[in-house]
Structure formats: structure tokens, C-alpha cells
Amino acid sequence: MNAKFKKFAKTRKYLAEIGRLVFWAYGLTYFLFYFIDQIKKGFISDFLSLNIILIIFVIGGVLYLLKLHPHP
Structure with a gap:
């Protein structure tokens, strides 16, 4: 029971x-x-902004996984 709870707590932390x-x-890209x-008045399309948000999210996820499991 205790081990199961510890595993759940770890998953919740992740x-x-x-x-x-x-x-x-999301907040930083929106900002x-x-x-x-405001500077360019709508020069950037929605498609491009969505792609950049996805790229930033993927990079953040990879960096986070590397932080979780440091490789020597």
C-alpha cells in the first residue's frame, strides 16, 4: 500500500x-x-504562431525529461 501511494505521489509530482x-x-509565447x-500589427499568421508554441512545448518537454533522467 505504501509503495503504491509513493508511486502515485511521484506521478502526481511529474x-x-x-x-x-x-x-x-503558453504564457511566454502569448506574451x-x-x-x-503590437509592433507589426498582424504580420504573423495563426499557423506560424501555433507551430512555434508546439516547438517550444516539445523543446521544454525534452529538456524536462533530460532533467528527470540525467545521462552520464
Whole structure:
């Protein structure tokens, strides 16, 4: 029972960390694109902004996994 609870707590911790990553990636990209949009007045298309958000999320996920399992 105790081991099962510990595993659940660990999983919850990982989920919380991933949620925080998603939140920060989304918030920072939204902030960035808001400022770029204010400067260029709609020069960037929605498709491009969506792709950049996805790229940032993937990079953040990879860096997070490397932090979780450090390779010598």
C-alpha cells in the first residue's frame, strides 16, 4: 500500500511539473506574440504562431525529461 501511494505521489509530482511547463510555455509565447503583434500589427499568421508554441512545448518537454533522467 505504501509503495503504491509513493508511486502515485511521484506521478502526481511529474504531472504537476508538466502542467507548470505547459503553463509557462503558453504564457511566454502569448506574451511574446502579443508584443510582436503590437509592433507589426498582424504580420504573423495563426499557423506560424501555433507551430512555434508546439516547438517550444516539445523543446521544454525534452529538456524536462533530460532533467528527470540525467545521462552520464
